[in-house]
Amino acid sequence: MSYEMVIGLEVHLQLATRSKIFSGSATTFGAEPNTQANAVDLAMPGMLPVLNVQAVRYAVMFGLAIDAQIGKRSVFDRKNYFYPDLPKGYQISQFAEPIVGGGRFAFNLPDGTQSEVGITRAHLEEDAGKSLHEDFHGMTGIDLNRAGTPLLEIVTEPDFRSAEQAVAFLKALHSLVTYLGISDGNMAEGSMRCDVNLSLRPKGSDTLGTRTEVKNVNSFRFVEKAIHCERVRQEDILDDGGSIVQETRLYDADRDETRSMRSKEVANDYRYFPEPDLLPVILSDADIADIVATLPELPRARRARFEEAYGLSGYDAGVLTDERAVADYFEATARASGDAKLAANWIQGDLLAALNADDKNITECPVQADQLAGLIARIKDQTISGKIAKQVFEAMWQGEGDADAIIEARGFKQVSDSGALESMVDQVVADNPDQVAQYRAADPAKRKKLSGFFVGQIMKASKGQANPKMVNDLLIARLDPDDN
Amino acid sequence: MSVTDSRSLTELAQALANGDTSSVALTEAALTRIDALDGALNSFITVDRESALRDATAADARIADGSAAPLTGIPIAHKDIFCTRGLRTSCGSRMLDNFTPPYDATVVERLRSAGAVVIGKTNMDEFAMGSSNENSFYGPCKNPWDLNRVPGGSSGGSAAAVAAGLVAAATGTDTGGSIRQPAAFCGITGLKPTYGLVSRLGMIAYASSLDQGGPMARSAEDCALLLEAMAGHDPRDSTSAQRPVANYREQLAQSLDGLRIGIPKEYFGEGLDSGVAAVIEAALKEYESMGATLHEISLPRTALSIPAYYVIAPAEASTNLSRYDGVRYGHRCDNPKDLEDLYTRSREEGFGAEVQRRILVGTYALSSGYYDAYYKKAQQVRRFIAGDFASAFESVDVIAGPTTPGIAFALGSKTSDPTAMYLEDIYTLSVNLAGLPAMSLPAGFSQGMPVGLQLIGQHFEEARLLGAAHQFQQRSDWHRQTPKLELPA
Numbered sequence: 001m002s003y004e005m006v007i008g009l010e011v012h013l014q015l016a017t018r019s020k021i022f023s024g025s026a027t028t029f030g031a032e033p034n035t036q037a038n039a040v041d042l043a044m045p046g047m048l049p050v051l052n053v054q055a056v057r058y059a060v061m062f063g064l065a066i067d068a069q070i071g072k073r074s075v076f077d078r079k080n081y082f083y084p085d086l087p088k089g090y091q092i093s094q095f096a097e098p099i100v101g102g103g104r105f106a107f108n109l110p111d112g113t114q115s116e117v118g119i120t121r122a123h124l125e126e127d128a129g130k131s132l133h134e135d136f137h138g139m140t141g142i143d144l145n146r147a148g149t150p151l152l153e154i155v156t157e158p159d160f161r162s163a164e165q166a167v168a169f170l171k172a173l174h175s176l177v178t179y180l181g182i183s184d185g186n187m188a189e190g191s192m193r194c195d196v197n198l199s200l201r202p203k204g205s206d207t208l209g210t211r212t213e214v215k216n217v218n219s220f221r222f223v224e225k226a227i228h229c230e231r232v233r234q235e236d237i238l239d240d241g242g243s244i245v246q247e248t249r250l251y252d253a254d255r256d257e258t259r260s261m262r263s264k265e266v267a268n269d270y271r272y273f274p275e276p277d278l279l280p281v282i283l284s285d286a287d288i289a290d291i292v293a294t295l296p297e298l299p300r301a302r303r304a305r306f307e308e309a310y311g312l313s314g315y316d317a318g319v320l321t322d323e324r325a326v327a328d329y330f331e332a333t334a335r336a337s338g339d340a341k342l343a344a345n346w347i348q349g350d351l352l353a354a355l356n357a358d359d360k361n362i363t364e365c366p367v368q369a370d371q372l373a374g375l376i377a378r379i380k381d382q383t384i385s386g387k388i389a390k391q392v393f394e395a396m397w398q399g400e401g402d403a404d405a406i407i408e409a410r411g412f413k414q415v416s417d418s419g420a421l422e423s424m425v426d427q428v429v430a431d432n433p434d435q436v437a438q439y440r441a442a443d444p445a446k447r448k449k450l451s452g453f454f455v456g457q458i459m460k461a462s463k464g465q466a467n468p469k470m471v472n473d474l475l476i477a478r479l480d481p482d483d484n
Numbered sequence: 485m486s487v488t489d490s491r492s493l494t495e496l497a498q499a500l501a502n503g504d505t506s507s508v509a510l511t512e513a514a515l516t517r518i519d520a521l522d523g524a525l526n527s528f529i530t531v532d533r534e535s536a537l538r539d540a541t542a543a544d545a546r547i548a549d550g551s552a553a554p555l556t557g558i559p560i561a562h563k564d565i566f567c568t569r570g571l572r573t574s575c576g577s578r579m580l581d582n583f584t585p586p587y588d589a590t591v592v593e594r595l596r597s598a599g600a601v602v603i604g605k606t607n608m609d610e611f612a613m614g615s616s617n618e619n620s621f622y623g624p625c626k627n628p629w630d631l632n633r634v635p636g637g638s639s640g641g642s643a644a645a646v647a648a649g650l651v652a653a654a655t656g657t658d659t660g661g662s663i664r665q666p667a668a669f670c671g672i673t674g675l676k677p678t679y680g681l682v683s684r685l686g687m688i689a690y691a692s693s694l695d696q697g698g699p700m701a702r703s704a705e706d707c708a709l710l711l712e713a714m715a716g717h718d719p720r721d722s723t724s725a726q727r728p729v730a731n732y733r734e735q736l737a738q739s740l741d742g743l744r745i746g747i748p749k750e751y752f753g754e755g756l757d758s759g760v761a762a763v764i765e766a767a768l769k770e771y772e773s774m775g776a777t778l779h780e781i782s783l784p785r786t787a788l789s790i791p792a793y794y795v796i797a798p799a800e801a802s803t804n805l806s807r808y809d810g811v812r813y814g815h816r817c818d819n820p821k822d823l824e825d826l827y828t829r830s831r832e833e834g835f836g837a838e839v840q841r842r843i844l845v846g847t848y849a850l851s852s853g854y855y856d857a858y859y860k861k862a863q864q865v866r867r868f869i870a871g872d873f874a875s876a877f878e879s880v881d882v883i884a885g886p887t888t889p890g891i892a893f894a895l896g897s898k899t900s901d902p903t904a905m906y907l908e909d910i911y912t913l914s915v916n917l918a919g920l921p922a923m924s925l926p927a928g929f930s931q932g933m934p935v936g937l938q939l940i941g942q943h944f945e946e947a948r949l950l951g952a953a954h955q956f957q958q959r960s961d962w963h964r965q966t967p968k969l970e971l972p973a
Contacts, residue, residue, distance in 0.1 A: 039586070039587060042812055043807040043812070044585065044813070045573070045575070045583065045585065045689075046566075046567045046568060046585070046589060046684075046686040046687055046805070047685070047686075048684065048685050048719055048720060048721050048722065049720065049722065050719065050721075064925050075810045078803050080803050080806065080850070082806065082809060084809075084811050084823065087807060087811075087812060088806060089805075089806020089807050089809060090803050090806055091805065100510065142811065216962070269851050269852045270800075271805075271847065271850035271851055271855075272850075273799065273850050275690050275694035276691075276693040276723075276800055277689075277723065279722055279723065412647065450613075465932055
């Protein structure tokens with residue numbers, strides 16, 4: 001049978017606050033176990049939560065960015081369950097009155113077409129600690145550094161119909177939250193984790209099938225693979241006349257399969273009720289206006305502006321605006337060099353390739369935007385050719401200094417002296433009588449192709465430093481006497 | 485030297501200031517009295533002899549150099565629900581028998597800064613759940629007026645220690661009457677402040693939306709002195725009120741002329757002991773003679789406060805107590821087989837019967853399918869009760885009545901019937917549900933046992949309550965009566 005896949009996503013986003021959502025402990029990743037857990041995080045007797053206002057601001061920024069309803073009154077609830085890495089025996093979350101209500105999220109698919117999904121809600125909650133099962137000889141180690149890290153849980157409508165669409169959404173979401181600066185978006189460190197709710201239904205049906213929830217998938221690639229595995233698994237069951245069990249499953253990347261964690265029949269009754277230790281969060285219109293004023297230009301707006309202001313193609317503008325830091329780098333380079341086109345080409349080409357090869361982030365780039373602009377300026381004023389520029393870039397990457405210093409030190413300055421170039425042309429013409437005869441016998445269309453040979457010889461003789469445009473002009477003048 | 489010391493805080497502060505005594509002398513005397521009497525009373529769970537004497541020595545130095553604060557050098561006790569840095573804080577439970585906090589509760593910290601010397605931690609019903617102090621892992625505390633009777637609860641140890649003259653003052657907490665009822669049973673003065681006036685940080689939670697710490701002492705004047713030190717905004721408690729602390733002592737001298745006292749008819753109906761009723765009626769007459777006017781009012785939902793309270797408090801308690809899981813601190817069972825076994829046995833062994841009962845009730849009330857019928861409904865009742873008080877306060881300034889339906893009952897007489905025990909709190913519970921301030925002050929005796937008069941005020945009107953109580957105590961000496969404690973042979 002042919003099925004339609006229906007997917008809804010729940011994304012847990014760690015917010016980039018310096019301290020935890022209900023305590024003053026730091027949130028830095030990778031510290032020694034339990035060095036970032038104070039009495040509140042340890043749920044010592046008598047300890048009380050105090051809300052980190054920055055987490056609220058970040059949640060509101062997200063809500064504003066997707067034009068969602070902002071909860072002017074939102075309420076924290078206790079979600080009760082026992083687990084060793086949940087020190088209080090409850091997680092403080094939001095249930096009935098979340099801070100962000102319904103909204104829409106528009107994004108582009110890889111082929112450039114637009115897609116849009118509904119956001120059901122987004123709420124604030126605290127992360128749990130970590131249970132470490134290795135290295136403890138049959139015991140479990142508990143690390144509470146992560147306990148109390150602020151999370152924004154973003155819940156979508158079941159609006160996705162393909163893995164590709166889901167992944168494109170996640171990438172756009174990642175781009176948005178890093179633009180907003182509300183999350184570092186570091187997926188490898190768990191800053192953005194995704195639960196996939198997936199069901200199948202016969203094509204054409206509008207009733208939803210029974211869904212499963214695949215928990216904690218933490219890379220774009222794993223989301224794609226997990227969706228694929230789960231789809232195939234459900235298809236097989238349905239094709240065999242079986243039925244899907246509503247349950248929570250785990251994606252095992254090593255085996256590329258999902259497996260059951262627990263079924264809903266034995267699921268916890270979380271006994272949600274309003275957290276009596278915290279007051280409801282009340283936001284006035286003025287509070288919200290203050291936050292609106294802090295919103296940066298968002299990816300989609302920036303992309304449109306890049307197309308408009310710099311004359312970039314939709315694709316180029318997309319690549320350059322995906323990451324806020326790349327877009328900032330581009331704009332700084334374009335401004336300093338005065339040539340947006342060259343800046344765009346260099347960043348999308350050599351720069352991103354070099355970053356990729358060295359597995360570096362743009363913020364760790366050894367070539368600063370003004371350095372790249374310096375290089376572009378020398379290409380523009382014809383001090384060096386594009387080919388030489390690649391060598392200069394390479395030297396800059398290795399930390400040899402600015403473009404001018406490298407050009408000077410290596411003697412890369414382009415030869416634009418017409419006397420010197422003319423004698424090179426004369427020499428090449430004299431050395432290659434056969435090719436000259438062949439050229440002169442050819443029709444104009446073919447001549448253009450044959451001239452490449454002479455340019456190549458001159459560039460070789462000048463070690464690439466001859467001004468290519470001047471060489472071209474001189475050659476044509478020299479080889480096409482009938483035009484004289 | 486007499487076994488008990490009936491001097492008030494104010495008198496002790498005066499004696500220290502005059503050089504008539506020293507903090508070390510007061511502290512040593514208190515320790516001696518505890519040694520002599522507390523074997524019979526069992527009002528203390530932990531006595532911190534060395535640290536108390538060290539603090540007393542430091543206090544004497546401050547008195548000598550003129551840098552003394554209002555309570556400098558006066559030994560006091562804390563209910564064992566307040567966390568004390570470096571001093572075991574058990575909450576009356578086996579679960580925390582081994583627990584020594586690395587921090588002070590805000591109340592403890594503030595009383596320390598006001599100069600008080602902490603002499604020890606008083607007995608209480610386990611996790612403040614109880615009305616007789618019989619639910620303590622450390623055994624019941626006895627009523628100093630009759631060792632065969634209960635001191636009330638849950639702050640029974642604090643009430644007994646003050647009544648017996650072991651200390652002049654102690655802290656208590658009141659979730660449904662736990663300051664006022666033992667104050668009434670032991671013949672002392674106790675104040676439950678407005679919810680939010682006193683920080684809950686470091687005060688071990690029973691029912692977060694109802695818990696409130698407060699002073700227990702001989703007189704309203706002493707309570708005013710203590711409250712000035714304890715009250716005030718604490719940024720570490722989100723439910724703490726952001727308002728300046730009043731000068732309660734300055735307002736004690738207010739005239740009662742024209743004070744409108746509301747008398748809820750529901751507090752004088754069936755179930756009220758006639759001896760208690762007589763004492764309360766006489767006290768109210770005394771108020772009339774001071775210029776106050778009495779007005780019958782109705783608080784129609786008083787009876788509903790018991791079921792509402794016994795849903796909300798256990799519901800909150802059931803999750804507040806989830807942290808006691810044997811993982812990080814507190815009691816852990818021996819050789820757990822697995823995680824489930826660790827949880828089950830640690831909690832089964834660590835918690836007493838009443839605590840387990842309330843965790844079960846609360847878990848049930850919050851569970852899916854029952855939430856609307858119990859927890860949500862109880863919250864609606866709570867709002868109605870608060871509304872009843874609000875309407876009553878449109879025509880009266882304070883509300884007065886008995887603190888308890890009867891005098892202190894015999895040890896063991898109600899332990900087998902939890903619901904009979906719950907009825908003890910009929911006049912006190914609704915105050916917590918409405919978040920109002922209230923106090924109990926000694927108003928006379930019935931069958932040789934003290935009777936408490938309860939005064940209930942509007943939100944943050946502690947000054948009016950303390951003033952009304954103080955004026956009464958200027959005209960009566962019930963609060964100066966002390967039990968004749970016999971030393972064990």
